[in-house]
Amino acid sequence: MSLDPRLSQRIAKTLLWAMTVLTVAVLVFIIFFILRKGLPALSLEFLTKNPVDMGKGGGIFSTVIGTIVLTALAILIATPLGVGTAIYLTEYTWENAVTRVIRFGAECLAGIPSIIFGLFGFILFVTKLGFGWSILSGGLTLAFMILPTIIRTSEEAIKSVPAAYRQVSFSLGGTKWQTVTRVVLPSALPGIVTGIILSVGRSIGETAAVIFTAGSALRLPTSLFSSTRTMAVHFYILAREGISMSRAYGTAAVLIIAIMAVNIATYCLMNKFIKKYS
Amino acid sequence: MPTDPVAIRVIRFSQFYGDEQTLINLDLDVFRNEILGVIGPARSGKSTFLCALNRLNDLVRGSRVEGRIEIDGRNIYDPDVDVVELRRKLGTVFATPIPLPRSIFENTAFGPRMAGVRDEVELDEIVRDSLEKGGLYEEVKDRLDTSALKLSGGQQQRLCLARILALKPEFILLDEPTSGLDPISTMKIEDSLRKLKKEYTIVLVTNNTKQAARVADRTAFFLNGELIEVGPTVRIFTAPADKRTDDYLRGRFG
Amino acid sequence: MNRLERKDRLVRLTLLVVAFSAVSILAVITVFMFEQGTPVMFKYGLKNFLAGSDWYPSEKSFGLWPMIVGSIYVTFGAMVIGVPFGLACAIVLTEFSSKHVRRVIKPMIELLAGIPSVVYGFMGVVILVPFIRQTFGGPGLSVLAASIILGIMILPTIISISVDSIRAISPAYREGSIALGATKWQTVRMVVLPAARSGIIASIILGMGRAIGETMAVIMIAGNAVSVPRSILSPVRTLTSNIALEMGYAAGEHRQALFATGVILFIIIMVLNTVANVTSSRRNRVKG
Numbered sequence: 001m002s003l004d005p006r007l008s009q010r011i012a013k014t015l016l017w018a019m020t021v022l023t024v025a026v027l028v029f030i031i032f033f034i035l036r037k038g039l040p041a042l043s044l045e046f047l048t049k050n051p052v053d054m055g056k057g058g059g060i061f062s063t064v065i066g067t068i069v070l071t072a073l074a075i076l077i078a079t080p081l082g083v084g085t086a087i088y089l090t091e092y093t094w095e096n097a098v099t100r101v102i103r104f105g106a107e108c109l110a111g112i113p114s115i116i117f118g119l120f121g122f123i124l125f126v127t128k129l130g131f132g133w134s135i136l137s138g139g140l141t142l143a144f145m146i147l148p149t150i151i152r153t154s155e156e157a158i159k160s161v162p163a164a165y166r167q168v169s170f171s172l173g174g175t176k177w178q179t180v181t182r183v184v185l186p187s188a189l190p191g192i193v194t195g196i197i198l199s200v201g202r203s204i205g206e207t208a209a210v211i212f213t214a215g216s217a218l219r220l221p222t223s224l225f226s227s228t229r230t231m232a233v234h235f236y237i238l239a240r241e242g243i244s245m246s247r248a249y250g251t252a253a254v255l256i257i258a259i260m261a262v263n264i265a266t267y268c269l270m271n272k273f274i275k276k277y278s
Numbered sequence: 279m280p281t282d283p284v285a286i287r288v289i290r291f292s293q294f295y296g297d298e299q300t301l302i303n304l305d306l307d308v309f310r311n312e313i314l315g316v317i318g319p320a321r322s323g324k325s326t327f328l329c330a331l332n333r334l335n336d337l338v339r340g341s342r343v344e345g346r347i348e349i350d351g352r353n354i355y356d357p358d359v360d361v362v363e364l365r366r367k368l369g370t371v372f373a374t375p376i377p378l379p380r381s382i383f384e385n386t387a388f389g390p391r392m393a394g395v396r397d398e399v400e401l402d403e404i405v406r407d408s409l410e411k412g413g414l415y416e417e418v419k420d421r422l423d424t425s426a427l428k429l430s431g432g433q434q435q436r437l438c439l440a441r442i443l444a445l446k447p448e449f450i451l452l453d454e455p456t457s458g459l460d461p462i463s464t465m466k467i468e469d470s471l472r473k474l475k476k477e478y479t480i481v482l483v484t485n486n487t488k489q490a491a492r493v494a495d496r497t498a499f500f501l502n503g504e505l506i507e508v509g510p511t512v513r514i515f516t517a518p519a520d521k522r523t524d525d526y527l528r529g530r531f532g
Numbered sequence: 533m534n535r536l537e538r539k540d541r542l543v544r545l546t547l548l549v550v551a552f553s554a555v556s557i558l559a560v561i562t563v564f565m566f567e568q569g570t571p572v573m574f575k576y577g578l579k580n581f582l583a584g585s586d587w588y589p590s591e592k593s594f595g596l597w598p599m600i601v602g603s604i605y606v607t608f609g610a611m612v613i614g615v616p617f618g619l620a621c622a623i624v625l626t627e628f629s630s631k632h633v634r635r636v637i638k639p640m641i642e643l644l645a646g647i648p649s650v651v652y653g654f655m656g657v658v659i660l661v662p663f664i665r666q667t668f669g670g671p672g673l674s675v676l677a678a679s680i681i682l683g684i685m686i687l688p689t690i691i692s693i694s695v696d697s698i699r700a701i702s703p704a705y706r707e708g709s710i711a712l713g714a715t716k717w718q719t720v721r722m723v724v725l726p727a728a729r730s731g732i733i734a735s736i737i738l739g740m741g742r743a744i745g746e747t748m749a750v751i752m753i754a755g756n757a758v759s760v761p762r763s764i765l766s767p768v769r770t771l772t773s774n775i776a777l778e779m780g781y782a783a784g785e786h787r788q789a790l791f792a793t794g795v796i797l798f799i800i801i802m803v804l805n806t807v808a809n810v811t812s813s814r815r816n817r818v819k820g
Contacts, residue, residue, distance in 0.1 A: 009717035013628055019620035024637060026684055027644045030655055084550035092544050094339055105555030111738070111805040112561070112798070113745025115772050119794045120561045122779070123568055144557050151554060164376040171334060172389040173366035173445060175536055177543050182392065187379060205648025208747045208776060236650045236748065239657070252651055259646045267639055362536055 038253025157191020315494025369442025432463025609679025697731020
């Protein structure tokens, strides 16, 4: 017994579309729910005042600073390493055993869950190296988490620079390094920056790795060795301990808005990049 | 000042990419201040020959050479030759014009900047001089800061010519420079070449035999990686010594 | 060798060292995890460690079995939800939508991927858990809740990799099928999906890896009871939750046992990732 193919196609299409719409609806629901409950708590005060009474009162300023500093440190460490790796893989060697090992390492690193990074960061940075719960420990750990992403996007960006440009540079008497810095990197910059922005988005939302390396101190951080709390960690603690639901929603709203801003920025940049080369 | 009438000596030169031999035992002289036309069917080794002269072949995986190419008395494949300097001396223009995504000024100044020229006044002069020699200055003098990507195909190719002239080379190598251009642009470039040969030695690879007939002083015929014959253009075209040359020129194959 | 070439060689060497950073970090992580975790495993016996049902750290009893089962159940549940919906979205995105629709849906899927796991967990706590409690009974904090939330969380992974695999199928396959009179759906079902099979399988395996490794959301909604769940409404603790919950106050052998849990997790994920990579590279080789 088989259905008329056009009928079965109609059934299939309806079912598939229903499932897709449901998926998108879930996303929309989450965003609307958080924003609806969280936006009322948002105000300039909320963003600029420090938490009071373990977060029951006040704002989230110190956590905003914590998030910014931690993310900035992670990007600062991971970008040279990641872009350097990408340059080496595309410009300085052909495919061989060494490049395969490097790529394998990067791909494996990409698959490691954040809790393991948290554990690792805890043993190495917090304990063995004695940094304690600190921005330094957290930043280093986050840097290693985002490294694979930066390597991958940088490599794609560099590979898409037309080979002809390199030929021009060489034929005009450029060295390899001059070609890389004056021709390849400037053209690959939008793609590289996209990868960086993506990593920023990931770092903002990261909790498991951060809580075990940067700790959860509520005070404004004063040095690289200060412990600090990020917005994601703060949100987790507020929600879990039931300290203040309104502030929890508010923090979540800030997180969601930040992530959306990151995604929009990435999208615009990618479109500009694609337009430039097609 | 070099007084040797032979500017480039190619002596029993062979080029290999891995196991594949792309140039076979070439023996060829390029005379100073001449335009040497290089003709031949596709995959005859014409472009490979050019890239052997400027050592761009080095960038190909598995590249290996035998024999010598002497310029100014030195084998350019000597281990202590400065390849970067060599490539400035032999400016190359490719078949497809490739302007960099920059302004006309910056494109022309690209080579000198990489060579270390920093003085803005000096760069201004170099750019103007090169664009004039390339036959482009009059058309773009008012918009040097606009993107080079906006130029027409013919203008872009003349920009590529100006770009290499900015490095004050000794030789100009051209690989099918007008193959994608309209007849007027082609004519403009051929005119520039005629003027330029007073100061430079020019090797012009072309798949358009009529272009060689128009422009080249001497012509070399390549086939399957070998040099079949070389001589004054008039003689090659009217009384070729080798039957294969004759067949190619008559269009019996190609 | 002149100055310029010497500089070039220095640059190349520096970049080589930099390029090994990812591999080195991986090696260091592996070494540290095993160094911290294996002594405890062997002190109490691997069999006890993996198959023991009692996790009482204060009494030196380290049986991970309930957590292993917990991780398996929750991951399996996540696949039950994530795979059908993920594939449906992937098929719709590649075969049954116009360019404009795609331009709207695709960014939304990417946004779904960007939502922090703690927010997902929070939504689970605030909406899903009470719903389960009221409708089906039980504490609400359950395998079911975790499966649903995790299923949603792995959707972007499955969707994006499956979309890439399906897109990589050459149009000639599709055109040939349509030319033979097949409908679009028949083409998808009998030509495209089988051809994209290894890429889709790779996406599922990677989704599995993500589900197993997820921590924060699971902690918030799974109940965290140390017992083998009796039904999908029972609370459950996964390997990841085990680590995260107790790490804050564990000391001595207890802490080492948590690292050992990390080692088990690490091994499982490495195996999954390698299988996924092999599967998708097999596809590349076959398509030649």
